[in-house]
Amino acid sequence: MILAYARGPPIAIFAGSWLCTKSPVDGTPVALGEPIGDCENADRLAQLSSLATAVYMIKSRGVKVYYGGSSPEEELAAYAGGADGTLSEIKHRFGVPDQADDAALLVVEADSLEELRRYVRRAGEVYRRRVEVALLARFEAAVELGQYISSFVITKAPDIVSFEPATSLPEIGRCIHCGVDFLMYGAKTKRCIYCGRALRGVITQRKPTLRPEILRAIHRKLADNLPKKIVVI
Template sequence: MIVAYAKGPPLAVFAGSWLCSRSPVDGSPIALGEPVGDCEDVGRLERLSSIATSVYILKSRGLKVFYGGTGDEERLAAYAGGADAALDEVKHRFGIPEAPDDSAFVVVEADDAGSLRRALRLAGEVYRRRIDVLLAADLEKALELGRYASGVVLKDVAKVVSFERASALPEIGRCTHCGIDFLMYGSRIARCIYCGRALRGVLTQRKPALRPEILRAVHRRLTSGALPERLVVV
């Protein structure tokens, strides 16, 4: 089924290429309104892209992000969004102990900045060494309080990306200088009609290797230029 990005933030991050015969690569930015591929199981695709997008939103705020959810597909989606690590890959504990241990990270929950800063102080009093305090929160709370912690643990991810059926899947060329995606329903163009630079193809049948370091590297490369703020039909 051909699907388009129908609802969510102006810019999302795609994840779930293994559900599609043709799509952006995992970690690719997608613009609201544009076609995204020929895919199965739209519900799973929305779930995975919502995870990648939530991680990306937090990373764009300068936060260190750990994914605390379960499931191999969900973890891959988090890495496609630029996650620093999965929580179970680092030495951590939940809550501040009465006596120090060898944990590198302490995961806490907090309702406001005051309670989070108190947790930071208590962690310092117990460990008396470098210790990173991570805030376990949903996207909304992480955006509100994440800047007060060493990083955030994203566990419960709401659906922030929705797709809908589309009737055609055009070639899409991206100008990473002008921040434009060209939807080629009529003609095929290889260069931006505004700046003359070569366009980057968005849709492909090729998939990157599904390994954390590869997904993170692909995401960094694809988000390094001007991101698609405009859609132009040609």
């Protein structure tokens, strides 16, 4: 089924290439309204892309993000969004203990800035050394408190992204410099009509190796230098 990005923020992060015959590479930013591939299970694809997009949005606030769920597919989606790691990879504990231990990461739940600050202060009093405090909360809370936290643990994401059926899948050429996606239903162009730079293909049959370090590297390459908006023409 050919799908298009129907609802969500102006730019989402695609994840779930293993559900598609043609699609963007996992970690690719996609623009609202444009076709995204020939894929099955649109609902699952939306869940994975929502998680990747949530990670991307939180990290854009300068916050480290760790995936704390148990789904292998969603772990890959989190890495496609730029996640810094998973809880299983780092020595952590939930809450702040009464006595210091060898934990490198403390995972706390807080619904307000005041509660979060109390946890951070208590962690300093107990450990007397640098220890990372990560907030485990709803995505909306992470967005709201993003300027006050250094780390966040995400286990799931709300339905940020949705896809809908489309009738045709064109080639899409992206100008990274101008932030323009050219939808080529007929005549093909290899260079941006505005700056003359070579276009980068968005839709491909190529599948990345599904390993965390590969997906993180792809995300950095494709998303870090992208303009804040992509215009589709």
